[in-house]
Amino acid sequence: MNEKAIRAMRDFLDAIGVDIEARGMEKTPERVAEMYQFLFDGMGKDTSAIWGETFDAGSDGIVAVRNIPFYSMCEHHLVPFFGEVSIAYLPTDGRVAGFSKFSKLVEVLSHQPQLQERLTAQIAAAVQRDLQARGVLVVVEAKQLCMTMRGDLAHGTRTVTSEKNGVFQTDSALYQQAWMILGGEKS
Numbered sequence: 001m002n003e004k005a006i007r008a009m010r011d012f013l014d015a016i017g018v019d020i021e022a023r024g025m026e027k028t029p030e031r032v033a034e035m036y037q038f039l040f041d042g043m044g045k046d047t048s049a050i051w052g053e054t055f056d057a058g059s060d061g062i063v064a065v066r067n068i069p070f071y072s073m074c075e076h077h078l079v080p081f082f083g084e085v086s087i088a089y090l091p092t093d094g095r096v097a098g099f100s101k102f103s104k105l106v107e108v109l110s111h112q113p114q115l116q117e118r119l120t121a122q123i124a125a126a127v128q129r130d131l132q133a134r135g136v137l138v139v140v141e142a143k144q145l146c147m148t149m150r151g152d153l154a155h156g157t158r159t160v161t162s163e164k165n166g167v168f169q170t171d172s173a174l175y176q177q178a179w180m181i182l183g184g185e186k187s
Contacts, residue, residue, distance in 0.1 A: 005033035039073055042111030047126040050104045054095045054131065062174070064088040064181045065102040074146050075113035083142030083158065085123060088178040089133040090167060097131055116142055116161050124163040135166030137178040 009029035071082035124138040168175040
């Protein structure tokens with residue numbers, strides 16, 4: 001157990017007037033420290049280690065994994081944002097990764113203080129770098145609790161970010177195909 005984090009949580013709760021000696025609150029600092037340790041366990045991890053063996057798919061077509069659920073913590077307020085990530089990539093020489101590895105990638109990169117825009121870019125960069133993909137398109141749609149819990153209380157608002165790299169930046173036909181595979185509308 002991280003004693004420094006537990007002490008800090010105790011001090012924080014005390015500073016805002018929460019009585020941690022009240023019934024049910026006695027173990028809250030420990031529980032919160034343990035939870036945040038889990039929520040931030042992606043910090044400093046190398047994404048190249050998650051892919052394992054790649055496979056020859058015998059195809060040069062676009063590969064997509066859609067609607068990968070995720071949650072992360074907004075680095076501005078340390079409240080959750082959560083939603084789905086969809087990834088399309090164009091493999092090099094038909095070499096593909098197992099589909100479950102994309103969920104692991106999203107988990108590793110979302111388990112740290114994050115911004116949705118940065119998370120989107122990091123996923124795209126990792127797929128291109130780690131798999132040597134010829135092109136990557138990532139779309140992230142999320143609910144930001146900092147928008148719905150404070151300020152204008154924008155209930156039901158969803159934010160959408162996208163990132164493209166490689167041939168999807170230069171070949172508009174391939175980009176359109178990837179966009180359609182991920183469920184986008186034809187422009």
